[in-house]
Amino acid sequence: MDCGRRDTRIRRLRRDELPVDTIELARYLIGKILVHDLPEGRTSGRIVETEAYPIGDPACHAYRGLTASNRSLFLDRGHVYVYFIYGSSFCANVSSETPGVGAGVLLRGLEPIEGVPTMEKRRRTNRLRELTRGPGRLAEAMGIDRRCDGLDLCGDEALWLGSVEGETAEIGTTTRIGLSREAHRPLRFHAIGSQFVSGPRRLLVAEITKSRPLPATPRL
DNA sequence: TATGCGATATTCT
């Protein structure tokens, strides 16, 4: 892979580039970039693990209909839904269907690109692999909390989705993690070979669905 | 590497 003078600037994704389908979006987001610009600096990383929570899925937070807490899942695709779980962690999702339809994609793993020192400070550790591996760690490292709920990732905001040209990941498909309902469905996607994918190793062996290597992390 | 456990806050029953 070319690691020379190529311009690796991150380009903002437009909403019309996002698939209008939860499962397709979950796959599409593997290899894309999540960026958060705050006064303390930019943090960014490559998305390496997602889970789909599609329409009609009992495990989806939108399954029982619109409430005050899950309303962001019903926004047009490309908005953030943030929730707090187990008394300890925030998790970030990307809304994934048309306005009024509730579904989302959980972001579970990120490969840090920019702002590692900021992430280390937020996470209170300097162990690289533990900065952004897992949904709660990812949100904490990126400075994502309930204030981000409802933001438009495709708008002109501090938190946004980006792309570096030419990226394609070798994507593995497995069952989702931490569920008691609908636990059998193959709705978890990950970049094969990434050190920043969560969950037990045995899950990494599952079906390979694409076959081009993830490029080297761009130096920005 | 893997398994188990306790802590914790919010939401819904």
Added chain:
DNA sequence: GAATATCGCATAG
């Protein structure tokens, strides 16, 4: 009151 899309630490092999 129960359940939960988790984390960090402990322990065993």
